Amino acid sequence: MAKGINPGSVSGHHKIRASQRWIFLALMAAVAAFLGGASRYDAIQIVPLRTLSSFLIIPALYYLTHHDLKREVALVSLFGMLVILIGSQLISLPSEIWHTLPGRNAIRQMDSALGYGDIWRPLSMAPTRTWNAFGSLVLPAAGLLLAIALRARTRDLLQIIAGLGILNAALGLLQVISGRSSPLYFYELTNWGSAVGIFANENHSAIFAACSLLVVARLGLETRIERSASWLSIFYPAVFFFIILVALVSGSRAGFAACLGAALISSIMIAVSPSRRSVKSVSDQESRWSRRRPYLIAFIPLTVLAMTVIAFATLGRSPAFSDILARDSFADLRWSILPVISEMLSTYWLVGSGFGSFEQVYQIHEPSALLMPHYVNQAHNDWLQLLIEGGVIAGGLLIGLATWVVKAIARIFSAREASGLGIFWISIFSVIGAASIVDYPLRTPIFQLVLIWLLVALSRDQRGAEDT
DSSP states (O other), X not given: OOOOOOOOOOOOSSOOOHHHHHHHHHHHHHHHHHHOOOOOTTOTTHHHHHHHHHHHHHXXXXXXXXXXXXXXXXXXXHHHHHHHHHHXXXXXXXXXXXXXXXXXXXXXXXXXXXTOTTOOEESSSXXXXXXXXXXXXXXXXXXXXXXXXXXXXXXXXXXXXXXXXXXXHHHHHHHHHHOTTOTTOOOSSSOTTSOOTTSXXXXXXXXXXXXXXXXXXXXXXXXXXXXXXHHHHHHHHHHHHHHHHHHHTOOOHHHHHHHHHHHHHHHHHHHHSOOOXXXXXXXXXXXXXXXXXXXXXXXXXXXXXXXXXXXXXXXXXXXXXXXXXXXXXXXXXXXXXXXXXXXXXXXXXXXXXXXXXXXXXXXXXXXXXXXXXXXXXXXXXXXHHHHHHHHHHHHHHHHHHHXXXXXXXXXXXXXXXXXXXXXHHHHHHHHHHHHHHHSXXXXXXXXXXXXHHHHHHHHHHHHHHHXX
């Protein structure tokens, strides 16, 4: 597997030591880990999360140079356009314009009845929620600027993400052991008794575990190829199986499937990765055996994993697996509301209803047949919700980002011995993309930060591929 690029020193106003880079990135990750695991707008942790994130923008601006921004112009431009789009939804519009926008008829009639026909309103149908969405950008903005300004290497970013994965798994295991009354649950509204880790939702925790598996697998392969410290060759496989074991006791069906898929992809990455670099401590016979039988090397951990999964399923120790067999996986609320989501999409696709407004706007379209004690606060399909809230412009930004990602991965595949690296990037974005079809992991600040760092790491890797 090709190694991620290691950016050289770029002349600028301020020198950056490796220790400083790690301190600031670790602080950023810690803030997100302990305060950013909930997707709800009213979680009390949001206040310190955004305050501390805004403070971390200061060192980012201190170290940032024009050259740094120029190297990541695509990512910075896309993020900047997202900021402008959300901000523009808060600009007040004349009543003559606002009332002609799609989906505003009911509000227009209320305005007329109450004598408010001349009031100027923001484009958003729920301005306070859109202000909240605008404020939520401070964490990904700080993460993006820090990674760029500190010239973080791919390995730095991936190691920190792996650290978050280990913390998530360890905390999840302790939560299961200590039971529903455990003080280790950070959020008031959570899946009590389940392994949620650093998240409030067990599905988000399990999806993050799947992403962590891919990151750990890549780091382990790079350790094997480069003959790094011997303890790392034991550490990464141990961490990999630890995360798998915790995922098996999770109650998330989607996360269970994602973790098994990530484990399978990791085996494929092992099979296609290049053999170890030639060193004196590795015999020629071992090197030839590794090159001739790469699929056997991948088959061994896959067999151990399969036996572990079968054992957990047979003994009834995997709640997610039992959940799949106990009831119809498709008999969920998310499928019942799909017709309503389709109606909302056909109404608001042009200019959007406003970021963060889904919950209020859904109540306008909610049919009597779906009225229940529980309420719907997300579409459970992040891609459709993005179009509903942001309109066609948000869809254009998504297409632009997807195009950039595809081109970057294509450049990586064009490099010599980089197929494993390309498979890693396809897989991790596929996991996040597929999970967002049935859930909303990217609504959590932790996932937003991790996605930003993955995109920066991908940018580093593609430049490394171009140099080979």
